[in-house]
Amino acid sequence: MHTSTTAPTFADIETAHERVKPYIHRTPILTSGILNERTGAELFFKCENFQKVGAFKARGAFNAVFSLSDEAAANGVVTHSSGNHAAALALAARTRGIPAHIVMPDNSPDIKKAAVKSYGANIIFCGPTQHDRETAANEVLQRTNAAFVHPYDDARIIAGQGTCAKETLEDAPNLDFIMAPVSGGGLLGGTALAATSMSKTIKVIGCEPEEADDAFRSFRDGVRYPAITPPRTIADGLRTSLGELNFLIIRECVSEIHTVSEQAIIGAMRTVWEILKIIIEPSCAVPLAVILEQKLDVRGKRVGIILSGGNVDLNKLPWQ
Amino acid sequence: MHTSTTAPTFADIETAHERVKPYIHRTPILTSGILNERTGAELFFKCENFQKVGAFKARGAFNAVFSLSDEAAANGVVTHSSGNHAAALALAARTRGIPAHIVMPDNSPDIKKAAVKSYGANIIFCGPTQHDRETAANEVLQRTNAAFVHPYDDARIIAGQGTCAKETLEDAPNLDFIMAPVSGGGLLGGTALAATSMSKTIKVIGCEPEEADDAFRSFRDGVRYPAITPPRTIADGLRTSLGELNFLIIRECVSEIHTVSEQAIIGAMRTVWEILKIIIEPSCAVPLAVILEQKLDVRGKRVGIILSGGNVDLNKLPWQ
Numbered sequence: 001m002h003t004s005t006t007a008p009t010f011a012d013i014e015t016a017h018e019r020v021k022p023y024i025h026r027t028p029i030l031t032s033g034i035l036n037e038r039t040g041a042e043l044f045f046k047c048e049n050f051q052k053v054g055a056f057k058a059r060g061a062f063n064a065v066f067s068l069s070d071e072a073a074a075n076g077v078v079t080h081s082s083g084n085h086a087a088a089l090a091l092a093a094r095t096r097g098i099p100a101h102i103v104m105p106d107n108s109p110d111i112k113k114a115a116v117k118s119y120g121a122n123i124i125f126c127g128p129t130q131h132d133r134e135t136a137a138n139e140v141l142q143r144t145n146a147a148f149v150h151p152y153d154d155a156r157i158i159a160g161q162g163t164c165a166k167e168t169l170e171d172a173p174n175l176d177f178i179m180a181p182v183s184g185g186g187l188l189g190g191t192a193l194a195a196t197s198m199s200k201t202i203k204v205i206g207c208e209p210e211e212a213d214d215a216f217r218s219f220r221d222g223v224r225y226p227a228i229t230p231p232r233t234i235a236d237g238l239r240t241s242l243g244e245l246n247f248l249i250i251r252e253c254v255s256e257i258h259t260v261s262e263q264a265i266i267g268a269m270r271t272v273w274e275i276l277k278i279i280i281e282p283s284c285a286v287p288l289a290v291i292l293e294q295k296l297d298v299r300g301k302r303v304g305i306i307l308s309g310g311n312v313d314l315n316k317l318p319w320q
Numbered sequence: 321m322h323t324s325t326t327a328p329t330f331a332d333i334e335t336a337h338e339r340v341k342p343y344i345h346r347t348p349i350l351t352s353g354i355l356n357e358r359t360g361a362e363l364f365f366k367c368e369n370f371q372k373v374g375a376f377k378a379r380g381a382f383n384a385v386f387s388l389s390d391e392a393a394a395n396g397v398v399t400h401s402s403g404n405h406a407a408a409l410a411l412a413a414r415t416r417g418i419p420a421h422i423v424m425p426d427n428s429p430d431i432k433k434a435a436v437k438s439y440g441a442n443i444i445f446c447g448p449t450q451h452d453r454e455t456a457a458n459e460v461l462q463r464t465n466a467a468f469v470h471p472y473d474d475a476r477i478i479a480g481q482g483t484c485a486k487e488t489l490e491d492a493p494n495l496d497f498i499m500a501p502v503s504g505g506g507l508l509g510g511t512a513l514a515a516t517s518m519s520k521t522i523k524v525i526g527c528e529p530e531e532a533d534d535a536f537r538s539f540r541d542g543v544r545y546p547a548i549t550p551p552r553t554i555a556d557g558l559r560t561s562l563g564e565l566n567f568l569i570i571r572e573c574v575s576e577i578h579t580v581s582e583q584a585i586i587g588a589m590r591t592v593w594e595i596l597k598i599i600i601e602p603s604c605a606v607p608l609a610v611i612l613e614q615k616l617d618v619r620g621k622r623v624g625i626i627l628s629g630g631n632v633d634l635n636k637l638p639w640q
Contacts, residue, residue: 028348030370049597050350111594270634274431277369277630279597310597314590314639 008155010197013162020062041298044172049310053087061088063160064149076146080133083112085151090121103136109313152184153243162190168304169198176301179287182206182215183238185246192253206257207286209233215242219257237283264289266318279310328479330517336383336479343382361618364492369630373407381408383480384469396466400453403432405471410441423456431633472504473563482510488624489518496621499607502526502535503558505566512573526577527607529553535562539577557603584609586638599630
């Protein structure tokens with residue numbers, strides 16, 4: 001179940017940016033002398049943890065909801081999501097004044113369930129697998145005739161997420177690398193389209209947990225594999241499988257995909273908390289883990305790192 | 321033991337600002353739609369948790385170290401501090417290339433001990449009371465002839481800390497209130513001098529834990545009381561007693577001092593972590609706790625809040 005078969009273009013990302021600007025934050029880019037010294041690179045951290053709903057997902061969701069015709073919008077929107085896309089779609093729908101029906105796995109973090117509820121969405125709980133989600137979402141779709149907005153395998157979503165890399169390159173030009181985590185591929189796909197359109201020399205690097213390495217294997221073999229079910233990674237935002245449209249874009253525009261261990265992810269997350277003094281969720285720490293584990297040689301390079309979100313259950317920190 | 325008897329003027333704060341600018345960050349001011357909605361005010365959070373050494377203390381320390389003559393500086397500097405001033409003085413001394421001797425209570429948080437060590441300072445451990453600290457510092461002073469830089473009862477330190485409020489009012493003008501935590505009174509004193517010099521209408525609000533309420537009682541009665549020994553507050557940066565020079569300034573320029581419970585401090589700290597997605601230490605949360613506990617009516621007002629630091633031991637979070 002996906003909702004578009006054609007990849008967006010950079011013009012779609014520019015249109016998306018104009019459409020979502022009134023609703024989203026232009027998030028800051030942080031730098032750290034200590035981390036630059038430690039890595040030998042110049043690192044630029046794009047802080048989507050400060051974004052509306054605490055994650056980049058606000059970009060795609062606002063783009064999708066505000067690109068619907070009034071007629072289509074009236075029936076509301078429906079999606080399935082492990083959390084941040086759900087909260088983002090709920091907020092975008094509330095902002096437009098239309099209903100949102102959200103299918104969520106019942107093992108989603110409490111903080112993410114609470115966020116979706118607080119935006120007034122109708123939640124439908126389901127099991128943890130991709131199949132469980134899609135079955136439940138289909139049932140809602142039949143019943144409500146709402147517009148389905150897939151969390152990543154959707155051109156409107158990919159174009160929206162691409163606005164994050166666009167801002168990063170506008171505010172920190174001449175990057176050698178731009179790094180983003182990959183799960184379904186909405187963020188990495190949008191990042192790759194924006195970055196390779198704005199720079200002829202930039203390399204786009206996907207970063208993934210070893211425990212959920214379907215994008216790494218798919219990219220290596222040229223075949224789209226499903227994710228291991230259920231993935232055991234702590235990075236709860238990175239447990240879904242690479243989308244079809246996303247895979248097409250990633251094969252075309254991404255240079256490398258690297259994987260890291262759970263321990264490396266937790267260590268990188270803690271490093272960001274301690275040194276940058278900001279809250280990021282585990283999924284967010286994967287690109288820095290790739291650097292700290294020396295999977296990618298960044299010495300002497302200018303590197304953009306998309307910190308994708310900051311929604312963490314503060315009662316369950318991974319180093320405890 | 322304090323090192324000056326005359327309060328600084330706003331001109332001293334301006335001079336301090338020019339002196340420290342090359343070495344410190346001009347920290348950002350964050351705002352939050354959710355917190356504005358919840359409080360009915362417009363809140364402006366000045367993020368000194370992003371400052372060098374993770375706290376506003378860098379401002380006073382750099383001002384003190386770089387205002388020494390070359391001759392005086394050559395013998396190094398000495399201080400006693402529960403942590404952030406120690407790290408700040410160590411960094412400022414290393415930056416100027418002179419020795420730093422730091423007397424620290426042996427119950428200081430590990431993260432603060434490690435920070436001081438990492439800046440190459442010579443650490444002398446002592447007991448938890450004010451008397452223990454002063455005895456140990458005096459001994460070092462006799463031995464080394466270093467320049468003593470008191471953590472707060474010092475005109476150079478107060479002027480340096482005042483640069484934080486100066487930046488806040490430059491970047492968020494027309495504030496009705498500016499709020500800061502108070503312990504020794506370096507930050508609150510500097511804030512009060514800067515704010516009342518820059519605005520005729522602003523009210524300066526000191527914020528203190530109930531468990532370490534010497535500034536509240538001193539301000540109310542017009543008599544400088546020592547802190548309860550040893551104070552039981554979780555706000556480890558707010559355990560020392562109000563300084564003499566600081567008390568003079570605070571009596572003159574501060575409008576109100578409010579106190580809050582430990583539970584309110586922990587709740588406000590968690591609120592900042594969850595909503596602003598930034599790491600602040602418990603001391604830092606006291607002003608927001610005053611607002612959330614409705615000790616001060618901020619409805620319809622523009623309120624500057626100085627978030628003083630972000631050095632927390634991530635293995636020991638107060639809500640666990």
